[in-house]
Amino acid sequence: MKNKIGREIPEEIIEKYEVYQGSFDKEILGRKASPKISRVKPGESKLIESLEDAIVKSGLKDGMTISFHHHFRSGDYIVNKVMDLIAEMGIKDLTLAPSSLTSVHAPLIKHIKNGVITKITSSGLRGELAEEISNGLMEEPVIIRSHGGRARAIEAGDIQIDVAFLGASSSDEYGNASGASGKAICGPLGYAQIDAEYADNVVIITDNIVEYPNMPASILQTNVDYVVKVDEIGNPSGIASGATRFTKNPKELLIADYASKTIVGSKYFKEGFSFQTGTGGSSLAVTRFLRNEMIKQNINASFALGGITKPMVEMLEEGLINTIFDVQSFDLVAANSVSKNERHQEISSTFYANPHNKGAAVNKLDIVILSALEVDTDFNVNVITGSDGVIRGASGGHCDTAAGSKLTMIVAPLVRGRIPTIVDSVNTVITPGETIDVVVTEIGIAINPRREDLIEEFKNLDVPVYTIEELKDKAIEVVGKPERIQYEDKVVALVEYRDGTIIDVIRKVK
Template sequence: MKNSIGREIPKEVINERSLFQGAFFKEEEIKKVAPIIKPVKPSHNKLLSTIEEAIIKCGLKDGMTISFHHHFREGDYVLNMVVDIIAKLGIKNLTLVPSSLNNVHSSIIEHIKNGVITKISTSGLRGKLAEEISNGLMEEPVIIRSHGGRARAIENGDIKIDVAFLGAPSCDEYGNASGSRGKGNCGSLGYAKIDALYADKVVIITDSLVEFPNMPASILQNNVDYVVQVNSIGDPAGIASGATRYTKNPKELLIAEYCSKVITNSGYFKDGFSFQTGTGGSSLAVSRFLREEMKKQEIKASFALGGITKPMVEMLEEGLIKNIFDVQGFDLSAVNSIDKNLMHHEIDSSFYANPHNKGCIANKLDVVVLSALEIDTDFNVNVITGSDGVVRGASGGHCDTAACAKLTVIVTPTIRGRIPCIVDAVNTVVTPGESIDVLVTELGIAINPRRNDLIEKFKGIDIPIYTINELKEKVESIVGIPDNIQYDDKVVAIVEYRDGSIIDVIKKVK
């Protein structure tokens, strides 16, 4: 069967799922679920001596669902540590629902092979684990959800978490946990906060047990069952690994310059505007270009959003940004800022981008700058599978913020490693073309034909303007047209749109 953007979805994976019909197709009322709780008496001791004891006290059994957060990114120790202990206890057939998985989690491969983990739902997959899954490691397809889509799925019961194991840089003996004030901080615990609210059992794992009360807290004691102290929960140096990259590449700087001109000439660049930029080379450079324009035109932003980086923190401290809404810190400047700057606000992933609540903050975005591995002539964007068809990225907040912002800009080079980034049809659709307004490359820009207002507005802009087909033809004249990737019939991952509908599937590479 085909969804509304023409992607073929095999009948066997649809089951009772809906197919993608448009960015805001689903508008029915939503009912939230609630966790099962056991009341705690004043004499109850939440502090346990080991993770094993916590697993046993939580009653973890075969077939249950466990969750983790990824705020330490490549520096995370908690997920591997906990799953290793679960395996030693002989518990099997678990569903793993972390907010994302990284290179550091390759040890999960053996736990999939031995039946400890049999299902996975996550925003992203990277490294050896992603390669193995792309090659058919799992019997059940992985479900890929955006950050907003994961929050939606938790709140409406599509994801039912039995036990959440949440690493916290500091925590007191009663469960008040923070991403700050520890020996290794990660800043915002935005993805952990939603798990703590909805999981039946919540275990805080910390390496800095502090005096009660640990306030202000990211996760409050009334949502926590047990606390375990360990030697280390992660390495903060891994937070920026593979995520934040400051560029000196002339091509990326040119893309950033063009992008800045698009934003400043769009009509949305005015006092009180709001924005989100990514963490890639061009995206980070855009923040720096905008900073100079804001100073020149004496413009202040109402807020910056998303994964927070050093340039945003600098603009906050300079008074160029009034508020930061932080769901995840992407470098140590962001990590340190949240505990010292009053207007640097920690938010959970539902407040950030859940499409099925009473108004996520992404709805108030004026401008978002996003990257792409590929974009096609219908402006559909792929950010999860590489040119070889292998999973090597994350859905993240891409489709969430693209759908919500008034101006959604994609920044990408036209060519990576002699492989074109503008194609007839992307390998995997994560964000539909209806949500994309402008593509910015080193050769120039392409405006989505849906945005006649921008086509008119940019007629006098000092940037080369092409149709997206013209850009594609320019690229193909340089590198040619690569052979199509050959896939097996086996589906290794189902890509959900933020509303829970199926926007695409990822098949095993031959």
């Protein structure tokens, strides 16, 4: 069976899941899930002597679901440390439900092979772990969910977390935990807050116990069962860099120039507009170019959203941005800003992007700048599988922000290496073309034909305008048409759209 965008979904998947039928077409039913009720009596301590004792007290058993967050990124020590202990304790058949996994989590391969981990749901996979899974390591397909989709799945009970192991750079003995103070700070814990609220058992893991109360806190004592102190929760240099570097790549700068001219030439660039940009070279350069234009035209932004970087903090402090909504900080400047700037607000992943609540922040976006590995002639976007078909990225908030924003812009080079970026059909659809408005390359832009208003508005834009088919043809002129990737029938991952329907599948690389 093919879903609405023409992706073939195997029959055995259709029997278990709904398939994608449109960005806002899924009917919403049911009530929010809830964790078990438990209590702590006066005088009882939540402090546990060791991580092993915390695992025992949490009641973790075979077949349960455990979760982690990815705010420590490539500096994370928590996931591997906990999983090694769980394996030593003989617990097996676990579902691993982190907000995302990175290249530092390659040691999980042995725990999949020995049966400790039998299922995974995550926003993304990278490195050796991703390669092994792409080559058929797991019997059960991994479920890829966006950040908003994961929050939705937890609130709906699709993901039922038995034990959440949540690292924090500081915590008091009662579980008020923060990522904004301590020696291994990461800033907001926006992706961990949903776990803390809905998991049956919550274990805070920290290397920094502070005096009660540890306020302001990202995770509150009312959601925490146990607190355990370890020597180190992560490598600060891997958690965040000290500064954000601007690109000097001429191609990326040209893409950023065209993107910023398109934004400034749109009806959305006006006093009080809102925006989100990414952390890639072109995206950061767009932020810089927009800043200059905002100063020139005396325009301020109402808010900036998403993963936050140094340039956005500087614009906040200059008064160019009124409020920052931060679900995750990407550098130390942003991480430190949360505790010193009252208009730098920490938010949860459900506030950020959950499509099934009463109003996520992405719904209020005017402009979002997103990257892509591939874009096809239907404007569908791939950000997860590489040119070899191997998983090497994450869904992240890509489809969430694209669906919510009034102007969704993809910035990408026409070719990457010797591989075209604009293609007939992408390897894997993460974000459907119906939610993409403009694609920007170093030779010009393409406007989605659905946006007749933008086609009319950009007639006199000082940027070359092509059809998406023309961009594809120009890419092929440069590097030729690549051979199609060969896949086997085995499905190694299911890609959920943010509403819980299956938008695509990823098959084992042949």
